[in-house]
Amino acid sequence: MVDVLIPPDVTFVVLTTITLLAAIMALQAKELIYGAISLAISFIGIAGFFVSLDAPYLAMLQIAVYVGAVVVLILFTIMLVRREEADKTEKPEGGEGAAGLWIAGLLAVSIAGVAALAGPNLPTTPPPANLPISQLGPVLAGTYPVPLIILALLLSAALLGALVLAKVDR
Amino acid sequence: MPTLVSYLIVSAALLGIGVYGLTVKRNAIRILFAVELIVNAANLNFVAFTRYMNPPQVSGQVIVFYSIAAAAMEAAVGLALILVAFRLNSTIDVRKLNKLKG
Numbered sequence: 394m395v396d397v398l399i400p401p402d403v404t405f406v407v408l409t410t411i412t413l414l415a416a417i418m419a420l421q422a423k424e425l426i427y428g429a430i431s432l433a434i435s436f437i438g439i440a441g442f443f444v445s446l447d448a449p450y451l452a453m454l455q456i457a458v459y460v461g462a463v464v465v466l467i468l469f470t471i472m473l474v475r476r477e478e479a480d481k482t483e484k485p486e487g488g489e490g491a492a493g494l495w496i497a498g499l500l501a502v503s504i505a506g507v508a509a510l511a512g513p514n515l516p517t518t519p520p521p522a523n524l525p526i527s528q529l530g531p532v533l534a535g536t537y538p539v540p541l542i543i544l545a546l547l548l549s550a551a552l553l554g555a556l557v558l559a560k561v562d563r
Numbered sequence: 564m565p566t567l568v569s570y571l572i573v574s575a576a577l578l579g580i581g582v583y584g585l586t587v588k589r590n591a592i593r594i595l596f597a598v599e600l601i602v603n604a605a606n607l608n609f610v611a612f613t614r615y616m617n618p619p620q621v622s623g624q625v626i627v628f629y630s631i632a633a634a635a636m637e638a639a640v641g642l643a644l645i646l647v648a649f650r651l652n653s654t655i656d657v658r659k660l661n662k663l664k665g
Binding site for chain 1: 565566567568569570571572573575576577578579580581582583584586587588590592593595596597599600603606607610611614615616617618619621622624625627628629631632633634635636637638639640642643644645646647649655
């Protein structure tokens, strides 16, 4: 549906630029609040990738859960933790930054290299059929019912745990 | 439409950014940012692979559904832990949270 309006490659390049730049900004921004907002932009970029990969339901879920819930939760935590403490920008100690850059760069380049080497064996064009959202429900509840139940239990356990942890004893 | 490999490369770059944040950053909240970026890189991989499968499959999207829910819980518990750590030590610099060090 997006493909009709804009050439798909342009969409891909724009989404890649937005997502990666916002991800870098999220980690490097001076103030933590701006970092959280950059993180939200990066998540929206990922949601755009989901739309272009024919998963509109996941894109909606991504925006609702990540941008709507997780980033807002992070913003509230930043406000609760004392401001000057949260904003104190961390200068990596001697050589630490370079070492991290090397590790991350090597990891990313090796994974991308493996993907590029496997390229000829990977499909280059996706099958044309688009998956209806209604197909998601039967697979979710019919094929994988047990993970769904475990997820529900885990979710309530995590909520209770977060409440107990954050509770102030009087 | 871009090839599958281009999506994989974007995902690898996002993973690299996340790992850099994990190794270098000292603020606990920023480390949480990095974890979220890594989870998102994995999600992107799942959706890309499931889209390019022939015949089309929906399983990868279901896995990402679970993954998003798990990441939301992880953020909730992680932020509660950060709050407790701040209350007890009045710092969220992970290099200073070394009370368990022998």
